[in-house]
Amino acid sequence: MQDILPIFRLWKARTGWMAAGIILSLLAVLAGLLMMALAGRLTAAAVVAGVIAAPVLLRVTGVARVVLRYAERVVTHEATFRALADVRVWFFSGIAQRLAGGLGLARSGDVLSRAVSDVESLDGLYSRILVPLAGAVLVLPVLVVVLALHSAILALVVGVLFAVSAFLLPVLAARATAAAGERLAVNLSNLRVTVLDAITGLREVRVFGAEGRMLAAVQAREANLLAAQRDVAKSARLAQLASFLLAQAAILSVLVGLGAPAPAAVAAAFLTIAAFETVGGLPRAGALAGYAMAGARRVRATATAPLTSADLDEPQPLPRDSTLRFEGVRFRWQAARTPVLDGLTMEIPSGSRVAILGPSGSGKSTLAQLALRLVQPEEGRILLGGVDITELKATELRSRIALLSQATHLFDDTIRANLLLARPDADERALWAALDAAQIGDMVRALPEKLDTWVGEGGYRFSGGQGRRMALARVLLSPALVVILDEPCAGLDMETEQAFLSTLNDLGRGRTFVLIAHRLLGVEKLDRIWRLSGHHAVAATA
Incomplete structure (x- = not known):
């Protein structure tokens, strides 16, 4: 977290946009939960009292969910773009002070990779992790309370399954992919360095007939990158599979635990499905968090490296003489x-x-x-x-x-x-x-x-x-x-x-x-x- 916290501190100026995105996301989640609960009740009781009001409410909640989800996408994307712009400005300011005399021993491709790919890897911290986590924190008590009206044991079982899927599984996935994420960031940088070097020296490559050797070097770097990407993708798939199985176990528990398909029971089942859908992407996001952590570490290492020559707190005035x-x-x-x-x-x-x-x-x-x-x-x-x-x-x-x-x-x-x-x-x-x-x-x-x-x-x-x-x-x-x-x-x-x-x-x-x-x-x-x-x-x- 020591690499992530400085990034979050940079985003303080975007608190308004980020808060607005989270609020809209929570409202969209609530609209979705209500819509699914009403849909379940309507499906199970087509001819009971209130059947005329249910479709109206269903239509209202459905439209509200679509509108809120669209507004959330617009606001969260705007917040993400502004936040990443702040990171890039901070990164450039850092390297401008530390590499003022030129790249020196740094490699241009590596600096470019940190400025582009590593910064872009941070976009999921807000939109794919923070926003869904806020939704999970809201959904969990709602789900537990509704199920507790039918069965306290059922509420406990489903609540535990939901907590594992929304909170524990992403953490485990992030830890499992930490090393692969680091390799992914490094190998992407190495590929950029090799390609940039080959393009910059293309004339010499052609003159000395070294096209095959340079191509082989690029392909070797690309193979390493693909291997790291496969490792991350594998962990992400396993995390997604575990999330899917937890959701199915929760739905099965609700169907078995509630027994007869009364309107309230079916509404609870639909609510459970909707609840797990809201956090379905968190385990995969957790698997990709390893790459984001590596990106944050590389960006921070470059932007906050020790200054070779820092200004004094009270510098002397510039003298008139220029000797x-x-x-x-x-x-x-x-x-x-x-x-x-x-x-x-x-x-x-x-x-x-x-x-x-x-x-x-x-x-x-x-x-x-x-x-x-x-x-x-x-x-x-x-x-x-x-x-x-x-x-x-x-x-x-x-x-x-x-x-x-x-x-x-x-x-x-x-x-x-x-x-x-x-x-x-x-x-x-x-x-x-x-x-x-x-x-x-x-x-x-x-x-x-x-x-x-x-x-x-x-x-x-x-x-x-x-x-x-x-x-x-x-x-x-x-x-x-x-x-x-x-x-x-x-x-x-x-x-x-x-x-x-x-x-x-x-x-x-x-x-x-x-x-x-x-x-x-x-x-x-x-x-x-x-x-x-x-x-x-x-x-x-x-």
Whole structure:
């Protein structure tokens, strides 16, 4: 329950909708019980007094049950959709804080599975479990009281059978499928990871003729998923069978216990049938609850993982000065690995243009992550304007420092929407100024829809150089005074790379520009060069 309770707490804001759904469900259950009781009485006594009134009441209760059941479906589905939306917002907020620097060691397919399938597995907690349980709590005393009017022993027997079917059997089914539900969630995630990986690398798969191997890997994951689904389905069928047998035993007990088919006795028998029908889906829902529990556990584990860098209760105000200083910084990505940086000390003055060079794995990109407080150093500290960045609010720090990485993402939206990500309140003049500064304004003006042109997934409608300039325009639109360019020319040809670096030279002063690269082409205008070597930063001449 420690995994489910946080989900229920998220749903407090939807209490009104959920309560309305439960109330409508209870009214529909009562209408159904009354309808069946009247139907039984009418069937057993077609010519007794009250026969004229019975069909009228039967018609009224039948219509009421249909209307109430429809209203209950509408309200409970609306409540479920709103509740799941709250879970997704909470989940995204959690991963936005914990995976701010990218997925890192997490797998994109696994995160997608948790955001989609695991969240969707929670929809049955309310509509398939809570709502029917509320009905069971209402039906049990009604059933026992009505049967007690005929026989106390019969009421006790049927009441026990009903309680086992409605309360005990779902719990047993949930426990029996807990392991299978966990396997189902994990195997679904593994299948998504494999398929996404195969689709993402489809070009390489075709080039190296590995279609058969990738297909075999997908089929193996699919077989594991189907096996887990079969285990869950088997438990669900057994639970449903047990529920059916309990219902038949209860009906048989009523028929034997009441004896002669008097109108009241037949009404009680019909009432028993209706009562067991209201909870007939609970055992199956209990069997599926194991999957929902696993989904809740996986969602909660991702959304509430420990923060790598949390804000202080009383953070320091953002300093005016933007000088960035690393003092004795030591950092490693995993405890078992050697440090990427060890005792690194380096200062980047406000308003300067600095290059940081070094081979792959030397820690250049790590410096950018550290400066943005996406990761925490083991030792040492990082200062912005003389203030330790751990004492600053993370959102304010990131408003001062912007990053253009080698894998900067353009969203499948318009140019305008992609730019406004950096500054939502920017007017059109500011957007054009940023595009002109990145030397791509003329190209955008030539497009038929200009700023409202769709860029496509990952910016595929534009060349690599054009996409990189749009990303630069987005960075320049932000209010950041420190701009870190992490391998901004990666993947570009030599001519495009030279043109892009020349653009950086034309950017106005007043901001700090930090260029992270493997090498320089000689066209950059720099104030200082740092080289990373042996986990340290060594000053070099420009």
